[in-house]
Amino acid sequence: MSRNLLERTLQHLNSQHLSKVCERYSLPSQPLHEKTLRDALLKALQNPQAFEDLQGTLTPFEHQMLWYIKLKGGTVNGWELVAHALCISDGPPEFTPIHLFTTGLRDIEANSYLYLLFQDLLIVPIDQQSSWLKGKRAGTDDFRVQADRRILDLLVPPPAAVPLTYQVPTVPHAAPTRHPVHLLIQLALLWRHMLHEGPIKITQQGQYPKTFLQGLERHLHLTSNQVEVLLNTMLHLGVLRVEDHQVRAVLDRFKVQLRRPLKEQFLDVVTGYLKLYGGDVRLVPYTWIIMRALSLLPGPVDLSIGLKTLEEGFLGAFLVSDNGRNHFEHPMQAHQITDTHWSHLELLGILEVNWEQNLLMPTEGLNWLESLTQVPDRSGPESVAPCMVIQTNFEVMVYLSMLAPEHLQVLLLMHITHMDPQTLTAEINKTSFLQGMEVLGSFEDALALLQQASLTPIASNVLGTLYGWAKRKAGNVLRSNVTLLEFPTREERDQHHETVGGYAEKVGQTRLLVKDQRRLPREWKSLDYQQPLSQHAMVIAENGEVQVRGTRDLITQALVERYLQETPTGTYQFKPDALRSGSLTPTQRKRFEHRLGGRLPGYVMALIDIHAGLTQPPICEEVMVFRHPRAQQLAEHPRLRVYLQEALAPTTYLISKEHQLGLQEALQELGLPPLSPQDLPASRLSTHLPMRELRNLLQEAIEHQRVVDLLHQVEPQNQGQPEAALRELLQPVELYQLQQQWHVVVRNLDGNAEHTIALKHIQGIKVS
Amino acid sequence: MIKDIKTEPQTVVAHQHLTLLELSDPADTQRVLKIPGLERLLVHQLSPFQLLFLPEAGTTLEDLLRRHNIPFTREET
Numbered sequence: 117m118s119r120n121l122l123e124r125t126l127q128h129l130n131s132q133h134l135s136k137v138c139e140r141y142s143l144p145s146q147p148l149h150e151k152t153l154r155d156a157l158l159k160a161l162q163n164p165q166a167f168e169d170l171q172g173t174l175t176p177f178e179h180q181m182l183w184y185i186k187l188k189g190g191t192v193n194g195w196e197l198v199a200h201a202l203c204i205s206d207g208p209p210e211f212t213p214i215h216l217f218t219t220g221l222r223d224i225e226a227n228s229y230l231y232l233l234f235q236d237l238l239i240v241p242i243d244q245q246s247s248w249l250k251g252k253r254a255g256t257d258d259f260r261v262q263a264d265r266r267i268l269d270l271l272v273p274p275p276a277a278v279p280l281t282y283q284v285p286t287v288p289h290a291a292p293t294r295h296p297v298h299l300l301i302q303l304a305l306l307w308r309h310m311l312h313e314g315p316i317k318i319t320q321q322g323q324y325p326k327t328f329l330q331g332l333e334r335h336l337h338l339t340s341n342q343v344e345v346l347l348n349t350m351l352h353l354g355v356l357r358v359e360d361h362q363v364r365a366v367l368d369r370f371k372v373q374l375r376r377p378l379k380e381q382f383l384d385v386v387t388g389y390l391k392l393y394g395g396d397v398r399l400v401p402y403t404w405i406i407m408r409a410l411s412l413l414p415g416p417v418d419l420s421i422g423l424k425t426l427e428e429g430f431l432g433a434f435l436v437s438d439n440g441r442n443h444f445e446h447p448m449q450a451h452q453i454t455d456t457h458w459s460h461l462e463l464l465g466i467l468e469v470n471w472e473q474n475l476l477m478p479t480e481g482l483n484w485l486e487s488l489t490q491v492p493d494r495s496g497p498e499s500v501a502p503c504m505v506i507q508t509n510f511e512v513m514v515y516l517s518m519l520a521p522e523h524l525q526v527l528l529l530m531h532i533t534h535m536d537p538q539t540l541t542a543e544i545n546k547t548s549f550l551q552g553m554e555v556l557g558s559f560e561d562a563l564a565l566l567q568q569a570s571l572t573p574i575a576s577n578v579l580g581t582l583y584g585w586a587k588r589k590a591g592n593v594l595r596s597n598v599t600l601l602e603f604p605t606r607e608e609r610d611q612h613h614e615t616v617g618g619y620a621e622k623v624g625q626t627r628l629l630v631k632d633q634r635r636l637p638r639e640w641k642s643l644d645y646q647q648p649l650s651q652h653a654m655v656i657a658e659n660g661e662v663q664v665r666g667t668r669d670l671i672t673q674a675l676v677e678r679y680l681q682e683t684p685t686g687t688y689q690f691k692p693d694a695l696r697s698g699s700l701t702p703t704q705r706k707r708f709e710h711r712l713g714g715r716l717p718g719y720v721m722a723l724i725d726i727h728a729g730l731t732q733p734p735i736c737e738e739v740m741v742f743r744h745p746r747a748q749q750l751a752e753h754p755r756l757r758v759y760l761q762e763a764l765a766p767t768t769y770l771i772s773k774e775h776q777l778g779l780q781e782a783l784q785e786l787g788l789p790p791l792s793p794q795d796l797p798a799s800r801l802s803t804h805l806p807m808r809e810l811r812n813l814l815q816e817a818i819e820h821q822r823v824v825d826l827l828h829q830v831e832p833q834n835q836g837q838p839e840a841a842l843r844e845l846l847q848p849v850e851l852y853q854l855q856q857q858w859h860v861v862v863r864n865l866d867g868n869a870e871h872t873i874a875l876k877h878i879q880g881i882k883v884s
Numbered sequence: 885m886i887k888d889i890k891t892e893p894q895t896v897v898a899h900q901h902l903t904l905l906e907l908s909d910p911a912d913t914q915r916v917l918k919i920p921g922l923e924r925l926l927v928h929q930l931s932p933f934q935l936l937f938l939p940e941a942g943t944t945l946e947d948l949l950r951r952h953n954i955p956f957t958r959e960e961t
Contacts, residue, residue: 314947550955589955591908594946596939596960598904600930604894612896623930631904640896645927646939670899670928670936703923 121264122161125240126154132214133235140173140236141166167266178238179274180204182263185239186271191262194230194241199405201229202433203412203486204277211235229433230261239263279486282412284425287475290416292468295516295537296382296481299465301527302336303385306346307355307370308528309335312551315362324363342463345393352388371555375521379484386464386485393460410467411482419469422476480537502571506544510578514540526569528552529562544578546585559586599636600670601628641667652713660717662688671707679704695723740771742779755782801827801843801880807858810875811851814860817883818848823865827880828873841879902927903937903945905956912954919948 126134134153135145143156160166174182184200185192201208208228216234233239242260309332310316316328324347329340336343347363350356355370356363373381390404409430413422461467465481503518504526512530514523516538529552530542549562556562563582567574603609603626613620613628620628636642653672655663662680664672679700680688694700700708705724709715716724725731742760744750747767751760759779762770771779805813817824827843846862849870853859858875907913910932916922917929925941937945949956 312950314951547953550953551950553955554950585955588908588912590957591906592912592949592954592956593904593906594949594956594958595904595906596901598902598936600899600902600928600936602897602899604896608896623934627930629904629930629934636898637896640898642898642900644900646901667897674928701923706924 120161120266121240121262122237122266123158125237126157128217129154130215133216136214136235137237141170164266167270170267171270171272174238175209176274177201177205177209178233179271180277181233182238182268182271183274185261185263186268190265190268191242191260193404194259194261196404196408197239197261198227198229198433199408199430202430203279203408205229206280217241237264238267280412281414282425282429284414284417284421286415286417287473290470290473290475290477291537292416292477292479293537294462294465294468294479294481295535296465296479296484297378297516297519297524298535299385299463299481300378300381300524301532301535301540302338303346303350304374304524304528305532306332306336306343307350307365308551308555310347310356310363311365311367311554315359315364317362318358320361338463339459342459345389345460345463348392349385349388352392353384367555374525374555378519378521378524379487381521382465382481382484386466386481389460389464407461407466407482407485410478411486413476413478416475416477419474419476500568502569504569505572506566506570506574506578508575508577510544510581512542512544514542516540522565523569525552525556526562526565528555529566544582549582549585550589553586553589559583559590562586595631597633599630599634601630601640602626603628643667643669645669653711654708656712656717657687660689660719661685662690664688672711675704675708675711679708690720695720695727700724700727737773739773740776740779742769742771743767753786755786801825801882803827803880805881807875810878810881811858813881813883814848814851814875818851821847823847823884824862825880825882825884826862826873826878829877829879843880845884899936901939903939903941905935905937905945905949907933907935915952915954916949919952922948 126137129137129150131148131150131153134150134157135148137157138145138153141157141160143153143160145153181197181201184197188196209232211228211231213231214235216231230239234241239261240263242262313328316324318324324344326340329343332338332343333340338346347356351358351363353369353373355366355373357366358364373384376384386407406426409426412430413425417425462469465479466485467479467482468477469475470477500520500522501518503516503520503523504512504514506512514527527540527542529549530544531548532540532542534541553559553562556565559582563579566582600623601609601612601620603612606625609622609626609628613622619632619634620630623629653664653666653668655665657663661683664676664680668676676688679691679694681691682688705716715721722731726733741764744767747760747769748763751757751763751769756779759771759775759782760769762772764770802813814824816822823845824847825843826846827841830840830842845865847865847867848860849863850861851858852861859872860875860878861870861872863870905916907916913929913932913935916935917926922945925937925945927936927938929935946956946958
């Protein structure tokens with residue numbers, strides 16, 4: 117079987133159809149004998165002259181239709197082709213129906229535009245069994261049609277067709293607010309933002325983080341839904357890419373896209389959008405058809421009148437009769453554009469709707485799409501005339517009608533402040549300029565584009581500032597694959613540097629930095645940082661000392677220098693200060709553990725965690741201890757045991773702060789001298805001394821003017837109050853006996869008060 | 885107690901395949917060092933103007949510098 121479309125198709129035609137094709141190729145069409153007609157055609161088609169002759173027979177309508185197919189790459193959706201026919205003609209050509217192909221052709225107005233093209237095999241349906249041809253309701257058939265490559269190759273551009281326009285009253289003073297280039301600018305700015313922000317993590321469900329979308333909403337003055345549409349469209353265009361659940365800007369692809377003619381960029385975005393959001397991929401041409409229909413409106417029109425006109429005047433051609441009831445072929449309905457895709461079509465710049473004034477406004481974007489279906493010459497470059505004025509205060513005014521792709525690149529250097537259908541205002545600031553430079557590459561390129569785009573010479577103050585910004589960028593250099601040579605001594609480093617010349621830069625005392633790739637002497641030790649480095653380069657002993665082994669990479673060197681101190685035996689210990697300062701960050705800790713091949717000792721971990729705030733610092737608080745030779749027995753007392761629960765030793769209990777007062781009260785109730793916290797530890801005092809010994813101690817203190825530490829009972833101020841014990845430092849002054857009771861006169865240490873204490877009330881004493 | 889420390893013979897050590905960021909302003913160096921997430925890529929600060937990074941830093945480092953408005957130029961060796 118022939119590889120050519122026409123020859124293959126001839127095998128399926130009936131004699132009547134073959135006869136019509138013979139007529140088209142100026143061959144005898146009688147008698148109606150299938151084999152004779154087919155053989156004659158097969159023979160004629162072997163001669164390239166047959167196709168050249170065919171070109172001369174094409175009607176202007178056929179020429180336009182075939183050119184459209186050629187623009188679309190040789191294959192196009194049949195409905196889309198009908199829509200194109202509707203846009204460039206004022207009615208279907210006249211014809212006498214015959215039985216076409218094996219199934220016939222459905223009799224609807226839309227098909228009548230294509231009838232003669234099918235009949236003469238200028239176009240061929242990809243699926244000849246399609247329900248489209250059979251006259252049934254649309255199913256999942258393939259509606260595409262194609263033309264033979266030999267016909268298309270010889271085709272020359274047709275004269276520009278005069279597009280049909282519906283005679284609908286327009287609404288004066290109404291105008292759309294968007295220009296198609298707005299979409300391209302927004303995409304470029306969004307892309308620049310994505311490059312600047314770096315890869316954006318998306319959720320497991322493939323959604324963008326809300327905070328990220330909200331940030332972009334503010335940045336671009338769009339809704340989050342619109343931002344998502346633009347992001348997904350850019351993903352489709354390949355200027356963004358998803359890697360490991362991250363969306364990343366693809367610089368090379370974006371540069372290519374940015375240099376395409378503006379109208380083609382616009383077409384790329386619209387078709388990309390339709391593939392993503394046009395629903396079923398087979399239905400994409402229908403949205404396209406509706407957009408073609410919108411292009412026939414003469415300007416802003418009343419919304420309801422506009423939609424009615426479209427349905428009756430344009431989409432009516434697609435009406436089919438189903439059991440006597442007319443309906444639109446699925447999904448050819450104007451209301452489709454009024455719901456889900458409405459805001460998206462507005463975002464794309466296809467149309468605008470003013471709900472308050474009930475207006476439907478086709479935009480310049482439709483004209484751009486329309487021109488791409490008819491423009492005969494797409495190969496010539498778009499003219500690059502200056503389109504902007506850069507003022508001395510860095511403000512920029514751009515005339516959109518003069519915008520070229522090169523200017524779109526220039527806009528990346530600016531912060532856009534306002535856009536209307538005719539103009540755009542912006543300012544050049546440091547952030548926007550440096551971000552734009554990431555895309556444009558060199559400062560020279562950026563400056564050349566700016567000067568090319570500017571209607572007036574750029575002011576010297578602006579140029580000077582731009583140079584300054586660019587200088588800073590040029591001064592920060594990122595290089596990969598550099599080598600750092602480390603010599604044992606400065607002399608050896610200097611000697612090598614002198615010997616081999618200045619290919620390397622001296623760094624510090626013993627190092628050389630080599631910024632290109634060189635072969636190194638074999639005897640040198642080499643550490644390749646592309647490989648995992650130095651695992652088990654450190655060993656830690658139970659006593660906490662660290663041994664460092666092997667050739668030290670720079671990270672190991674830094675760890676040793678910063679966190680360890682050398683011991684006399686050549687091993688290392690952790691510097692207490694380094695840990696106390698909290699400087700061992702999680703990253704450094706990981707690096708340590710990688711080199712240790714295990715975790716850091718528990719005490720180091722605890723200190724690190726405390727310093728890092730991961731665990732609380734140690735708590736020190738004042739406590740009371742209860743001490744008595746028979747403390748365990750006392751702790752069994754029902755009144756005391758609630759307080760005496762935490763035994764430190766058989767004779768000593770720890771009394772927490774909240775139990776201290778309660779214990780004192782309980783002891784008091786039991787008739788034991790209550791103790792105050794400052795009395796503890798009482799054992800420091802000599803207690804329960806015989807009266808004679810106590811008197812001797814006091815006498816001795818008086819004679820030597822010593823201070824005594826006394827624990828003594830105090831008389832209550834009021835009746836009914838319990839007795840209290842008081843411990844204080846006092847200066848004994850005099851001993852005397854009264855009514856067979858010994859007393860001591862004591863003076864406060866500041867010397868301003870004296871009082872008397874009966875010796876029988878002294879419970880403990882210590883002479884200092 | 886660890887004993888028998890083996891010392892390395894004194895020779896030249898070549899640290900290879902590092903990524904170098906040279907900055908014209910020490911203030912920029914300080915800004916770079918304060919970028920969250922950058923520490924794990926940093927190998928060594930050679931000088932107030934030079935930082936050495938692990939080779940895998942490449943794209944991540946560029947992303948971080950852009951995000952923190954530190955302009956730079958990339959030079960291939």
